[in-house]
Amino acid sequence: MDLSRRELLAAAGKFIVLSGAALEAFESPTGALAADSKYRMADHWWAMTIDIGKCIGCGNCVRACASENDVPEGFFRTWVERYEVNGEDMEHPQVESPAGGMHGFPVRNTPGVKSFFVPKLCNHCAESPCVQVCPVGATYVSPDGVVLVDQQYCVGCGYCVQACPYGCRYLHPTKHVADKCTLCYHRITKGLTTACCEACPTAARTLADLKNPKDPVHEFLRVNAVQVLKPDMATGAKVFYKDLDGSVR
Amino acid sequence: MDAVIPNVQGFMYPNEVQLTWSVLIVVYPYITGLVAGAFILASLARVFNIAAVQPIYRLSLLTALAFLLVAPLPLQLHLGHPERSYEMYMTPHRTSAMAMFGFVYLWYLLVVLLLEIWLDYRKDIILAARSRTGVMKWVYSALTLGSRNIDAKSLHVDDRVGWVVTLIGIPSAFLLHGYVGFIFGSVKANPWWSSPLMPVVFIFSAMVSGIAVVLLVYETVAHLRKRPIDMACLDTVAKYLLYIFIVDFSLEMLDLVHRMYEANQSFRALDFMVHTQLYLSQIVLQIELGTLVPIGLLALVQVGKFGAILRRRIYTVAAALTLIGIFFMRWNVVIGGQLFSKSFLGYTTYKMAFAAREGLLPAIALLILPFPILWGLLKLLPPWEEQKV
Numbered sequence: 001m002d003l004s005r006r007e008l009l010a011a012a013g014k015f016i017v018l019s020g021a022a023l024e025a026f027e028s029p030t031g032a033l034a035a036d037s038k039y040r041m042a043d044h045w046w047a048m049t050i051d052i053g054k055c056i057g058c059g060n061c062v063r064a065c066a067s068e069n070d071v072p073e074g075f076f077r078t079w080v081e082r083y084e085v086n087g088e089d090m091e092h093p094q095v096e097s098p099a100g101g102m103h104g105f106p107v108r109n110t111p112g113v114k115s116f117f118v119p120k121l122c123n124h125c126a127e128s129p130c131v132q133v134c135p136v137g138a139t140y141v142s143p144d145g146v147v148l149v150d151q152q153y154c155v156g157c158g159y160c161v162q163a164c165p166y167g168c169r170y171l172h173p174t175k176h177v178a179d180k181c182t183l184c185y186h187r188i189t190k191g192l193t194t195a196c197c198e199a200c201p202t203a204a205r206t207l208a209d210l211k212n213p214k215d216p217v218h219e220f221l222r223v224n225a226v227q228v229l230k231p232d233m234a235t236g237a238k239v240f241y242k243d244l245d246g247s248v249r
Numbered sequence: 250m251d252a253v254i255p256n257v258q259g260f261m262y263p264n265e266v267q268l269t270w271s272v273l274i275v276v277y278p279y280i281t282g283l284v285a286g287a288f289i290l291a292s293l294a295r296v297f298n299i300a301a302v303q304p305i306y307r308l309s310l311l312t313a314l315a316f317l318l319v320a321p322l323p324l325q326l327h328l329g330h331p332e333r334s335y336e337m338y339m340t341p342h343r344t345s346a347m348a349m350f351g352f353v354y355l356w357y358l359l360v361v362l363l364l365e366i367w368l369d370y371r372k373d374i375i376l377a378a379r380s381r382t383g384v385m386k387w388v389y390s391a392l393t394l395g396s397r398n399i400d401a402k403s404l405h406v407d408d409r410v411g412w413v414v415t416l417i418g419i420p421s422a423f424l425l426h427g428y429v430g431f432i433f434g435s436v437k438a439n440p441w442w443s444s445p446l447m448p449v450v451f452i453f454s455a456m457v458s459g460i461a462v463v464l465l466v467y468e469t470v471a472h473l474r475k476r477p478i479d480m481a482c483l484d485t486v487a488k489y490l491l492y493i494f495i496v497d498f499s500l501e502m503l504d505l506v507h508r509m510y511e512a513n514q515s516f517r518a519l520d521f522m523v524h525t526q527l528y529l530s531q532i533v534l535q536i537e538l539g540t541l542v543p544i545g546l547l548a549l550v551q552v553g554k555f556g557a558i559l560r561r562r563i564y565t566v567a568a569a570l571t572l573i574g575i576f577f578m579r580w581n582v583v584i585g586g587q588l589f590s591k592s593f594l595g596y597t598t599y600k601m602a603f604a605a606r607e608g609l610l611p612a613i614a615l616l617i618l619p620f621p622i623l624w625g626l627l628k629l630l631p632p633w634e635e636q637k638v
Contacts, residue, residue, distance in 0.1 A: 076263045095260040095594055120262075129438060135350075136333070137342035155336060156329015158269035159347050165438035167262025167591055171269060176329030233437065249592045 039189045044144040045210040046183055047238035048197070049220050050119055052245070054204035057082055057117035062102040064199030065121075068184065075170045076100040077181040078121040078196050083247060085114045090247040118241075118248050119205055121196070122147060122168040122181035123229060126236030130160035130169060130178075139178060145210070145238065146185055151177045165233045183207070210238075259595025268587045268599050271607035272580075273323040276615050278429045279458070279579045280320045282451065283619075285426035286459010287313035288362065288418060293489070295415040301485035307632030308470065309463045310366050315623035316462075317358055323615050324350075326606060346432045357425050361418040367392075368411040370630050372399045388629075426455040433582060440515035441586040446504045453497035458575040460490045461568040466623070468565060476633075480557050484550075487564045491547035494571065498540050501578075518593035526588055526596060531581045539574015543567040 057080055065071060065078045080101030084094040098105070101117070108115075124147045125131075131139050131147060138154035141147055149160075154177035161169045161178065172179040184194035192198070193207045208217030220226070220242070227244040228237035241248075257266055291309035294302045325331045334351075341348040367374075375397055378389035427448035433439075434447025464486050471478045508516055523531055546567040550560055584599050602608035 074263075074267075079263050081260075093594070095592065097260070097263055100263045129436075132344045133347065133436075134342050135345045135348035136336040136340055137345075153333070153336065154330065155333045157324075157327070157347065158329075159345070159432075161264075161269045162587075163436055163438055165591055167265045170264040170267075171329060249594070 041143040046145045047208040049206045049240045051242045054202040055117040057105045059102045059104045060199040061196035064195040068195035081118045085247045093247040123237035123239045129163040133159045133163040146183045149178050256598040261590040261595045272612045273327045275580045275583045277323040282455035282458050284313045284317045285422040285455040288422045304479045304482045311626045315619040319619045361421045365414045368407045427452045456493045461571040464568045530577045535577040543570045
């Protein structure tokens with residue numbers, strides 16, 4: 001097939017445009033705005049969905065988060081727990097999270113035991129108890145629904161750590177301020193997804209924008225049995241779990 | 250898992266393994282409790298006109314002041330960025346219980362305690378400014394704040410205003426320490442803390458500890474000055490200690506019975522903790538040695554006939570045990586509230602450092618520090634009648 005120089009350039013141009021678009025779609029599965037667009041906080045309300053059945057406990061998310069966010073050793077912005085529930089005894093599940101599940105879990109096949117993985121992270125609560133108790137207002141809910149800490153302002157009192165029902169916060173050992181998951185705010189405001197979602201090989205975790213009518217989260221919430229952690233805490237948690245077992249706390 | 254995360258029994262969320270609040274946060278409510286208790290004891294003499302406790306009125310006020318001056322130090326030492334603590338005054342977060350501490354503290358220090366002490370000592374200070382020489386003349390002159398009028402009318406005004414300040418001071422003392430209880434009691438994430446009874450228990454335990462510390466200070470000062478002790482005063486103070494201690498213990502037992510009867514999701518985990526990790530500090534030191542024994546001793550004096558010396562000794566032992574018991578009550582609240590996982594599936598341990606910033610040594614230093622301050626205050630503003638400044 002002979003191609004003229006004009007045809008070759010046109011084909012190459014189409015390829016670049018189409019592959020760029022495909023790459024863009026891959027980079028922002030949540031329907032977040034493209035990287036070059038002007039990000040408007042008022043247009044978003046961020047959340048996350050987690051499909052318990054899809055999590056294989058590989059720990060990719062924990063490693064990706066630690067690497068992306070320079071998480072200090074021994075602390076976790078996200079972690080994975082393995083639950084083992086024996087029959088009807090939901091009150092006493094065997095739970096473990098060695099090194100936050102960062103290196104995966106040892107293989108164990110206990111007959112008659114229900115086993116599954118539960119990824120955890122900050123629930124970016126709309127009625128966040130950590131935000132409520134911060135004495136100086138250093139921790140806050142951003143207009144796009146992400147609970148953040150102004151580390152230049154935090155006094156490091158630790159009250160927010162005590163107030164979080166989910167164990168998602170810690171005092172940074174060298175910065176001496178509260179630290180936690182930012183939902184990779186530096187990424188999502190550029191149209192990217194979070195490091196943990198990007199690293200998940202089974203798409204068990206998906207960043208969601210509740211204000212985007214085209215986001216698959218709406219379908220996810222409509223067709224699945226969905227639960228948040230500790231609903232009795234009434235924190236307005238925005239990490240939605242599909243098929244969350246009643247033994248999980 | 251135990252090999253990976255030491256000191257953990259069962260499962261804890263990974264970020265829970267290390268305690269966020271240390272022994273310094275135990276010292277903080279302990280000291281503010283002593284302040285509130287000592288002040289309320291003083292108010293018995295002033296507002297309720299209980300003549301028997303008059304000899305310790307001024308001593309109680311000065312004790313409260315000595316402890317109040319130290320109260321913010323454990324917090325400052327604990328903060329990750331103490332240099333930013335002024336932000337609580339500059340930009341307080343209105344929804345935060347903790348944000349109000351600075352304001353409650355300042356209100357109590359400036360509006361209540363310093364004002365009341367100044368009004369009560371104003372005549373003494375002015376007389377000292379006239380009679381003393383050298384540096385102390387300047388010190389007392391400064392303390393007069395330019396007010397030199399000590400005629401009868403002026404002193405009468407002092408007395409009336411002082412009475413009003415004390416009247417305001419009683420709810421303020423309740424506010425100071427009830428508020429500290431609220432800081433813990435309002436944390437819904439923590440079932441060990443979350444209770445509307447917490448502020449009330451804190452107030453009563455504050456009164457108990459404050460009365461106990463003033464009783465010991467009074468005995469010690471009398472001993473050091475080789476002056477006789479007013480036994481009528483000591484008996485009355487000990488009687489109040491007993492009554493308030495009974496109310497305090499009843500409230501704590503009410504909380505316990507309520508938890509046992511409800512036996513909700515957290516109960517089994519907390520019950521296990523009390524019978525294992527907190528057994529020594531809660532059952533032995535707080536309840537048995539620090540509550541039942543002093544209540545028993547104080548009650549014994551009420552029903553039996555004992556000589557003055559024996560009564561004094563019993564009061565000394567009871568007050569010392571009370572202070573130990575209340576200290577461990579604070580310990581069990583603060584440290585106990587962090588030893589279990591919010592998943593209710595496991596427990597961690599608290600390894601207290603010694604010479605570190607949040608270690609045992611600074612905690613002991615902070616508990617001792619009010620006493621040299623009190624010594625200085627007693628030198629500056631002697632509370633006894635026969636040796637007025």
